Amino acid sequence: QVTLKESGPALVKPTETLTLTCSVSGFALSDVRMGVGWIRQSPGKALAWLAHIFSNDEKSYNTSLKNRLTLSRDTSKRQVVLTMTDLDPVDTATYYCARVRFRATDGTIVYWFDRWGQGTLVTVSS
């Protein structure tokens, strides 16, 4: 059974760094057919893709946040870690990790998210 579970602080102060961990089971982070990504949803807003990482350690980041985001993974622990620096109240959101699948067609790679965690609410406030 595939599961993903997010963990991290519920409250972070402005300018601090947020570290979120995604613990996975039911699939291997070394599986070349899939990756792990992070998506967030701020209150009243649409889902927003943040970043993802694949088995070959290929990483992709939302360009608008790229300088603030870092992804890493520990295959033996089955964990993917997202670090976001310089937090602001606008970063208040539910943060989800999700398994990423992809398909290459006509020279284009398309990604989607086939399994998700329940999400963790992070509030940025002093």
Added chain:
Amino acid sequence: SYVLTQPPSVSVAPGKTARITCGGDNIGQKAVHWYQLKPGQAPVLVIYYNSDRPSGIPERFSGSKSGNTATLTISRVEAGDEADYCCQVWDGSSDHRGVFGGGTKLTVL
């Protein structure tokens, strides 16, 4: 950046058919994926690659595209289908790349 537009809400009586639309420039050239979101639960992929259904998703859920609009159709709607539904595409030329629609709240009357 690429924008996906969804109606904020759709209402339907039990047993009827719900249609939720997702519009975007050249969406006909993109693969569209649909997610079901319920409060406090993990989002669920209900349709991927326009019309493919993951295992475990009822046949009542189907996806299609025509022109600049993708549509999620839910037949024989049940009370348990009440949720937000979001469409998603991957736009490699956009800063955000993984682009989601604003979501549509499906209310079962």
